Amino acid sequence: MSCQINTIRKMQYYKLRKTISPITLLIGLMCHESYSYDGLITNKIGNELGIKPYDIDRINVKKKIIIKKKNKEVEEISLRDAKKYVRRGCNYCNDFSSEFSDISAGGVGVEGWTITIVRTDKGQKILDKVVDAGYLETRPIEEVKGSYDAIIKLSNNQKKRRDKFLSI
Secondary structure, rough: OOOHHHHHHHHHHHOOOOHHHHOOOOOOOOOOEEHHHHHHHHHHHHHHHHOHHHHEEEEEEEOEEEEOOOOOOEEEHHHHHHHHEEHHHHOOOOOOOOOOOOOEEEEEOOOOOEEEEEHHHHHHHHHHHHOOOOOOOOOOHHHHHHHHHHHHHHHHHHHHHHHHHHOO
């Protein structure tokens, strides 16, 4: 997540090499907010919905929290209901799209694809190698203009949200 990417970049800036030397590539997730495990997984999903963590195939956040279970059943939680489980620090984050990563990735507005933004030369070289080796397929962002517009909007909203919380 961008909060973790920003921490690593600060450690690089202050030359804390022993601590971060094993880290060679930063892939950041597009993130509006993160939830406490005890709140969302244990309380809401486990206790209220009766879903055990090992029964979950994936959790996706797309205007709501979508829980896909291994048995193919789907449960949903509104973002309004999940709001009380948001980590407090998320209110002060202004970086939706991991702007300081080498590569940013997120599923904004597309199904079956990941929007990927290359931010550094290192990120571009590695992505090119992976694509050339046939591990990934790419499409131009122009094919999913709505996703691009959504990233810009969500990034701007995140910056405004932070400003609002800092002004309290």
